[in-house]
Amino acid sequence: MRTSLTTGAALAALATALSGCPAPQQQLPPELPPVITSFKADKTQVQAGTAVKLSFTADRAKEVTLLDQTGGPSPSRATRARARRR
Helix, strand or coil: CHHHHHHHHHHHHHHHHHHCCCCCCCCCCCCCCCEEEEEEECCCCCCCCCCCCEEEEEECCCCCCCECCCCCECCCCCCCCCCCCC
């Protein structure tokens, strides 16, 4: 009788321990990175300080930052922006 009580107590403890374990979480597939699908400039050569119009399409982008040649943010005046997610 003592063996069955010990076995029963061990099974009860195991069941209690396992009931508190969360179910394994399903992993989501990684999010795809943004892609620039088109890019155009209205001039092929630009003098310093001269304006140039850039047109581009970026899919799956949450935001866009234009950087200058030093890697710093470019002072730009965006006239139109539209998010397109695929």
